Amino acid sequence: MRNSSIFAMVTGDLTLVEAELLSVIQTPVQMLADISVHLTKAGGKRLRPALYLLCAKQGLSSSNDKISVAVAIELIHMATLVHDDVIDNAATRRGIATANAQWGNHASVLSGDYLFAKAFSMVAAKGNNEILRILADIISSMCEGEIVQIKESFNPDQSEADYYDRIAKKTADFIAGSARMGAITAGMSAADTQALHDYGYALGMAFQITDDILDFTSSVQQMGKPAGNDLRQGIITLPIIHALRDRTSGQQLREIILRRQMNEADLEQGLSIVHNAGSIEYSYSQVARYLQQAQDVLPRSLNEPVRAALLEMAAFVGKRNY
Amino acid sequence: MRNSSIFAMVTGDLTLVEAELLSVIQTPVQMLADISVHLTKAGGKRLRPALYLLCAKQGLSSSNDKISVAVAIELIHMATLVHDDVIDNAATRRGIATANAQWGNHASVLSGDYLFAKAFSMVAAKGNNEILRILADIISSMCEGEIVQIKESFNPDQSEADYYDRIAKKTADFIAGSARMGAITAGMSAADTQALHDYGYALGMAFQITDDILDFTSSVQQMGKPAGNDLRQGIITLPIIHALRDRTSGQQLREIILRRQMNEADLEQGLSIVHNAGSIEYSYSQVARYLQQAQDVLPRSLNEPVRAALLEMAAFVGKRNY
Numbered sequence: 110m111r112n113s114s115i116f117a118m119v120t121g122d123l124t125l126v127e128a129e130l131l132s133v134i135q136t137p138v139q140m141l142a143d144i145s146v147h148l149t150k151a152g153g154k155r156l157r158p159a160l161y162l163l164c165a166k167q168g169l170s171s172s173n174d175k176i177s178v179a180v181a182i183e184l185i186h187m188a189t190l191v192h193d194d195v196i197d198n199a200a201t202r203r204g205i206a207t208a209n210a211q212w213g214n215h216a217s218v219l220s221g222d223y224l225f226a227k228a229f230s231m232v233a234a235k236g237n238n239e240i241l242r243i244l245a246d247i248i249s250s251m252c253e254g255e256i257v258q259i260k261e262s263f264n265p266d267q268s269e270a271d272y273y274d275r276i277a278k279k280t281a282d283f284i285a286g287s288a289r290m291g292a293i294t295a296g297m298s299a300a301d302t303q304a305l306h307d308y309g310y311a312l313g314m315a316f317q318i319t320d321d322i323l324d325f326t327s328s329v330q331q332m333g334k335p336a337g338n339d340l341r342q343g344i345i346t347l348p349i350i351h352a353l354r355d356r357t358s359g360q361q362l363r364e365i366i367l368r369r370q371m372n373e374a375d376l377e378q379g380l381s382i383v384h385n386a387g388s389i390e391y392s393y394s395q396v397a398r399y400l401q402q403a404q405d406v407l408p409r410s411l412n413e414p415v416r417a418a419l420l421e422m423a424a425f426v427g428k429r430n431y
Numbered sequence: 432m433r434n435s436s437i438f439a440m441v442t443g444d445l446t447l448v449e450a451e452l453l454s455v456i457q458t459p460v461q462m463l464a465d466i467s468v469h470l471t472k473a474g475g476k477r478l479r480p481a482l483y484l485l486c487a488k489q490g491l492s493s494s495n496d497k498i499s500v501a502v503a504i505e506l507i508h509m510a511t512l513v514h515d516d517v518i519d520n521a522a523t524r525r526g527i528a529t530a531n532a533q534w535g536n537h538a539s540v541l542s543g544d545y546l547f548a549k550a551f552s553m554v555a556a557k558g559n560n561e562i563l564r565i566l567a568d569i570i571s572s573m574c575e576g577e578i579v580q581i582k583e584s585f586n587p588d589q590s591e592a593d594y595y596d597r598i599a600k601k602t603a604d605f606i607a608g609s610a611r612m613g614a615i616t617a618g619m620s621a622a623d624t625q626a627l628h629d630y631g632y633a634l635g636m637a638f639q640i641t642d643d644i645l646d647f648t649s650s651v652q653q654m655g656k657p658a659g660n661d662l663r664q665g666i667i668t669l670p671i672i673h674a675l676r677d678r679t680s681g682q683q684l685r686e687i688i689l690r691r692q693m694n695e696a697d698l699e700q701g702l703s704i705v706h707n708a709g710s711i712e713y714s715y716s717q718v719a720r721y722l723q724q725a726q727d728v729l730p731r732s733l734n735e736p737v738r739a740a741l742l743e744m745a746a747f748v749g750k751r752n753y
Contacts, residue, residue, distance in 0.1 A: 138575045140582045192544060196537040215518040215581050218540060222514060223574035225544070229551050230567035233560045241563065245552035252545035253460045259537050260462045 115421045118414055119162040122176065126158050129180045133227050144208050144220040148187045151205050156316075157287040158183045160422065164291025164305050167415050174235050175294055181228040182287055185244060188224035189251055191217050196255070197342070240290055247286045254278030263343035265363045269350055273314065276321075281313030288312075297410070304408040308419065311403035315396045315426050321346035322392045323429075325383055337380045341371055347395060351388040358382045400427050437743045440736055441484040444498065448480050451502045455549050466530050466542040470509045473527050478638075479609040480505045485740050486613025486627050489733060496557050497616055503550040504609055507566060510546035511573055513539050518577070519664070562612055569608045576600030585665035587685045591672055595636065598643075603635030610634075619732070626730040630741065633725035637718045637748050643668035644714045645751075647705055659702045663693055669717060670710040677708035722749050 116123060127149075134145035158179035165175050193199075194207040195217045201207060209217040225248070232241050257275050261267055288309030292302035324339045325348050339346050343366065353359045362382045365375045383389070403423045407416060438445060449471075456467035480501035487497050515521075516529040517539045523529060531539040547570070554563050579597050583589055610631030614624035646661045647670055661668050665688065667675075675681045684704045687697045705711070725745045729738060 136571075136575060138578050138582075141575060141578045189544075192540050196540055213581070214536075216578055218514050218518055219574045219577050219581075222511075222543075222547070223571055223578075225547055226567045226570035226574065230564055230571070233563035233567060236560045238555045238558045238560070241555035242552055245548045245555060248548035249458075249545055249552070252541045252548065253458060253463060255541050256460050256463045256538055256545075259535070259541075260460075 115418055115425055116159050116163075118166055118418050119159055122162045122179065123155060123159060125176045126155070126162075126179045126183065129176055130183060133180060133184070133231060134224070136223075140212065140216060141220060141223060144191075144212055144216060145224065147208060147211070148191055148220070148224070151203065153186070153190075153203070155183060157186055157284060160284065160309060160312075161287040161291040161294075163415060163418050163422070164288050165294040167292070167297060167410075167412060168295025174237070177231045177235050178237070178240055178290060178294065181232045181240075181244060182290070184224045184228035184231075185248060186283070188221040188228070189248075191224070192221040193255075195221075196259075239293060243286050243290055243293075247283045250278045250282040251280075254280070254282075258344060261345065263366055263369050264345065265353055265366045267345050267350060269347065272345070272347055272350055276314060276317040277310070280317040280320075281310045284313030284316065285310035297408075301408040301410050304406050307406040308403050311399045311406065312423055312426060315399035315403065315423070318347055318392055318396050318399070319426060319429060322348060322389055322396070325380060325389060337376050340366075340379050340383075341376055343369065347392045348383050348388040351391045352383040352386040355382070355386040355388075358386065396427060400424075437740055437747055438481050438485075440488055440740055441481055444484045444501065445477060445481060447498045448477070448484075448501045448505065451498055452505060455502060455506070455553060456546070458545075462534065462538060463542060463545060466513075466534050466538060467546065469530060469533070470513055470542070470546070473525065475508070475512075475525070477505060479508055479606060482606065482631060482634075482744065483609040483613040483616075485737060485744070486610050487616040489614070489619060489737050490617025496559070499553045499557050500559070500562055500612060500616065503554045503562075503566060504612070506546045506550035506553075507570060508605070510543040510550070511570075513546070514543040515577075517543075518581075561615060565608050565612055565615075569605045572600045572604040573602075576602070576604075580666060583667065585667075585688055585691050587667065587675055587688045589667050589672060591669065594667070594669055594672055598636060598639040599632070602639040602642075603632045606635030606638065607632035619730075623730040623732050626728050629728040630725050633721045633728065634745055634748060637721040637725065637745070640669055640714055640718045640721070641748060641751060644670060644711055644718070647702060647711060659698050662688075662701050662705075663698055665691065669714045670705050673710035673713045674705045674708040677704070677710075680704045680708065718749060722746075 130149045131146065134142065134149065136142050161179050161182055162175060190202065191208050194202060195209045195214050198209070199207050200210045208220060228244065229241065232244065254275050254277070258279065261271070261275070285306045286309070289302055289306040292305040297305070321339065324346065325336060327336060340349060345366070349362070352362050362379055365371060365379045368375060371379065400423045404420060407419060411419070452471045453468065456464065456471065458464050483501050483504055484497060512524065513530050516524060517531045517536050520531070521529050522532045530542060550566065551563065554566065576597050576599070580601065583593070583597070607628045608631070611624055611628040614627040619627070643661065646668065647658060649658060662671060667688070671684070674684050684701055687693060687701045690697060693701065722745045726742060729741060733741070
């Protein structure tokens, strides 16, 4: 995504973000520096800082402060990823060995904490309290979403609304917050700031549903993890919730989930139930609904290049297969 | 410590801190609320907020802002404790089941992140960037100290200076920062603020060395963990570093450490080497040196009750046996 045309407007800024990321994580403690550099270089789509920078483009704020906020956003994202990998006991992410696999859980938990601290330190240095509060709220929200996910694992009695609540906290609030901070940096009106927040929220919902679909449709090569990983872990995502409603095989899927310890045959059967129930198609229809919502809420005051880029970003989320 | 006479000056403030702690961690996510309440009620000495509040007593700042900072300090301390317990895989702390033992590592990592976020959110709401940066730097420093501790575990070739560097980052910088923030809240001069920082640093060094001594001298009942826990985990503390220098049995201790997997006989032997080499006495002499330093650096401008309380606090650290 970083090299895509969508981000042409912010390519220069994103290059500064990469350089600054590597600079702020410097520490004489070699192991911590190694882990942090690993996390930075493992890359990722830089979706959140890119969205922030795009929204901020609407205004005339100084480049320096913008880069700090974008870096803080990505540091927080990196911190949550390294903690997620510890939580999931994941061996690889995007095909690369995770920090916990290379350096152990202990060092990984601490590295995440360190990245959180660096993020807050950077933004505090710029004296921007509104941004600080949004960042803190984003973290609180993510923790709430992740805890509910743990609590409700292997519980087949979750409604579609429960699912949307959970992924809003886990994912969409962060992406909404990134757009909101961009609007604030750009000095936009309260109404337009809210509109960009709502755009980010809808984009984030579409993004997470797509992620949850890809867990059923992607190969190890594309996602860096085997298909059906969520089902195996008892994470009840939209495709599963839809398939559980299926008259023919919903009950069978329910029994597989309640078994908790799935063998390969259970998992294969679960995957085929989800595929045969039309649950992938249904989930994509919800992605489309959120992406339409994202487009519809864009404020009229946006200048044309920013609007075009935000529309393209929504289109990208609908098409991604990794 | 909370009920001790030392804190008579700040008892009222500490009561507000307790109430506010329970209030800020409120969340509709029940499991997260349960863990946070458990961590708050597990208590602890509240040393850091008490020190902050005592130093702040020198000035006339509004009570409201002070309480927020004190709460943020304790939230950060609680967050690091819950992450430490995950890292150490600890089953109990102060005789009470740890969060990770009750709710699992996953939820515990997330709870720590949540408490960090709440701490930053509180201080950002008050618009105090200097305090925010100090808090962020405290976390970075602790992470560095803890990572070095992991990296250097089972390495008998650590000098006394290495040890002091490590515990400065792990513990003393936080206590120094608490005193510094108090001085800043009180509006003290730069020189006096630095002096209180130095007092906190020396107090913190004495506090951690005492902790490391107690690991050899305390029973399960007093510390909530078996004696020799550090040795077993390969954490090379001051008593061990001193005993490793012993001409008679230093080499034997070295071999035990390098074995890494210690059986009960190894551990017993290691403990007795530390006791027989006079390493406990030596370590207490270093506690005394730091406590003297703490007393010596107190600024002349302090009003008498604050000075008396800070001296009493230093005396307490020298005498504690839990």
